[in-house]
Amino acid sequence: MERVIIDMDEVIADPMGAMIRWYNEEYGLPYNWDNIDGSWSKGFPEQHHGIVKEKLLSPGFFRNLPVMEDSVDVLREMNEKYEIFIVSAATEFPNSLKDKLDWLLEHFPFFSWRQLVLCGDKRMISGDYMIDDHVRNLIHFPGKKYLFTSPHNLKETGYERINDWKEARRIFLRS
Amino acid sequence: MERVIIDMDEVIADPMGAMIRWYNEEYGLPYNWDNIDGSWSKGFPEQHHGIVKEKLLSPGFFRNLPVMEDSVDVLREMNEKYEIFIVSAATEFPNSLKDKLDWLLEHFPFFSWRQLVLCGDKRMISGDYMIDDHVRNLIHFPGKKYLFTSPHNLKETGYERINDWKEARRIFLRS
Numbered sequence: 001m002e003r004v005i006i007d008m009d010e011v012i013a014d015p016m017g018a019m020i021r022w023y024n025e026e027y028g029l030p031y032n033w034d035n036i037d038g039s040w041s042k043g044f045p046e047q048h049h050g051i052v053k054e055k056l057l058s059p060g061f062f063r064n065l066p067v068m069e070d071s072v073d074v075l076r077e078m079n080e081k082y083e084i085f086i087v088s089a090a091t092e093f094p095n096s097l098k099d100k101l102d103w104l105l106e107h108f109p110f111f112s113w114r115q116l117v118l119c120g121d122k123r124m125i126s127g128d129y130m131i132d133d134h135v136r137n138l139i140h141f142p143g144k145k146y147l148f149t150s151p152h153n154l155k156e157t158g159y160e161r162i163n164d165w166k167e168a169r170r171i172f173l174r175s
Numbered sequence: 176m177e178r179v180i181i182d183m184d185e186v187i188a189d190p191m192g193a194m195i196r197w198y199n200e201e202y203g204l205p206y207n208w209d210n211i212d213g214s215w216s217k218g219f220p221e222q223h224h225g226i227v228k229e230k231l232l233s234p235g236f237f238r239n240l241p242v243m244e245d246s247v248d249v250l251r252e253m254n255e256k257y258e259i260f261i262v263s264a265a266t267e268f269p270n271s272l273k274d275k276l277d278w279l280l281e282h283f284p285f286f287s288w289r290q291l292v293l294c295g296d297k298r299m300i301s302g303d304y305m306i307d308d309h310v311r312n313l314i315h316f317p318g319k320k321y322l323f324t325s326p327h328n329l330k331e332t333g334y335e336r337i338n339d340w341k342e343a344r345r346i347f348l349r350s
Contacts (some may be wrong), residue, residue, distance in 0.1 A: 002300060080201075085299050091288040097272035113266040114295035121289045124178060124260050126301040158323075 001083040003127035004172070005141070008088035008100060010133040010150045012075070013065040014107075016040045019052060025087050033151065040152045056093055067107050070165035076110050084115055085127070089137065091120040114115035129172075131162055146171075176258040178302035179347070180316070183263035183275060185308040185325045187250070187283075188240040191215045194227060208326065215327045231268055238274035242282050245340035251285050253347050259290055260302070264312065266295040304347075306337055321346075 009015050017166050020031050020043075030034040036043040044052050056060055086104060090096050097118050102117055117125070122132075123140040130141045138159060146147060147159035162168050169175055184190050195206050195218075204220050211218040219227050230236055253259060261279060263272050272293050279291055292300070297307075298315040305316045308325040313334060322334035337343050344350055 003201070005299065085296075087299075091276055091291050091293070094273045094276050094288075097276065098269045101266055101269050101272065113269075116266050117292060117294040117299070118266070118272065119292040119294075120287070121260075124180065124262075124292070124301055125299055127299055174181065 001081070002129065003083040003085065003143075004078065005085050005087050005122075005125055005127040005130040005132075005143075006075070007130075007132040007134075007148065008086055008090075010040075010068075010152075011131060011148045012068050012071040012086070013062070013103065014068055015056070015062065015065055016151070018061070018065050019044075019055065022050065022055065023048070036152045037155050040150070040154060057095060059095040060099065062090075062093070062096040063103055065103060068165065070169070072108060072168045074127070074165045074173070075108060077169070079110050082172065084111070085117055085125075086111065086115055087117040087119065087122060087125055089120055089122060090118040109143065131168065135159065176256070177304065178258040178318075179253065179318060180262050180297075180300055180302040180305040180307075180318075181250070181262050182305075182307040182309075182312065182323065183261055183265075183279070185215075185243075185327075186306060186323045187242055187246040187261070188237070188242050188278065190231070190237065190240055191326070193236070193240050194219075194230065197230065198223070198227065211327045213327060215325070216235050232270060234270040235274065237265075237268070237271040238278055240278060244342065245344070247283060248324065249340045250283060250342045250346070252344075254285050256304075257347065259286070260292055260300075261286065261290055261292065262292040262300055264297060265293040265294055306343065310334065 031043045041052055088100055090100055099117055104111055122137045126142055128143045130138055131146045131148050132138050133148045133153055135156055136147040145159060146162045147156055149161050149163045206218045216227050263275055265275055276291055279286060297312045301317055303318045305313055306321045306323050307313050308323045308328055310331055313320040320334060321337045322331055324336050324338045
């Protein structure tokens with residue numbers, strides 16, 4: 001079986017959307033969609049960057065994230081045909097670790113704990129395909145790389161893209 | 176820099192020793208050192224296997240483990256000369272995840288969160304060297320494999336061994 005390495009945040013989970021909604025309810029200030037290249041947290045007003053980081057570090061934030069559209073259905077099928085690992089750069093956020101495991105097993109019950117990898121850096125991960133929204137994670141990968149489209153990476157060129165899970169279905173399941 | 180993948184339990188941390196001491200204090204029954212090939216938990220009386228598993232699953236167990244002798248000194252030096260990742264099969268134990276990160280950063284303060292990987296299976300990990308006490312983790316590894324000696328693997332043959340961290344120092348630091 002070919003091995004597919006799949007990122008969690010902004011690929012199957014939506015922390016950016018959850019944070020913008022939370023921030024808007026709490027502070028009501030506008031999110032700035034310009035100049036977020038490389039990191040969506042740059043879109044929050046500068047005086048609140050600390051508050052956003054604190055929220056990322058708080059227990060529960062990663063437990064309650066929305067699931068990216070169509071990811072459950074496509075991955076359920078892909079899981080039959082590929083060896084799938086969900087690999088998340090998470091150790092910067094100690095409270096996210098158990099939250100991410102619980103979230104994955106709740107929303108993707110066909111995955112087992114054996115298929116989750118929580119790390120800080122992905123350079124030691126090998127496989128046939130990698131789907132990730134950050135070039136820094138794709139850059140070292142030895143297999144075929146797909147940049148998963150996200151508002152913070154729209155200006156990246158030089159990587160083949162997957163724009164959404166419908167497109168992933170066409171590529172990996174030819175359907 | 177060459178990359179060295181190092182296991183946590185029974186290699187730099189001592190859950191087996193901690194569990195035997197805890198069990199002995201709680202139940203006072205003897206640990207059976209015969210027939211523990213492959214898994215040290217087989218040494219506890221059969222009627223208490225559930226209790227041992229429960230202890231492994233409880234918050235705090237992995238936070239308070241003893242450090243394996245000489246591992247801190249040798250890894251401090253190795254960390255200057257190699258790209259080190261500590262890779263632990265941990266997702267079976269959801270409460271161990273944050274405990275393992277906190278434990279590592281307390282006892283090995285020269286490591287960063289970027290150097291820890293918490294997973295369920297190690298088959299997607301690549302590197303130049305791997306040190307691990309389980310054949311099931313070494314078997315898929317593409318680089319040079321070292322079996323770290325532990326009471327449960329004494330009968331394994333066919334792998335080059337590292338018996339303790341003094342021996343690791345001779346191999347990796349030639350000192």
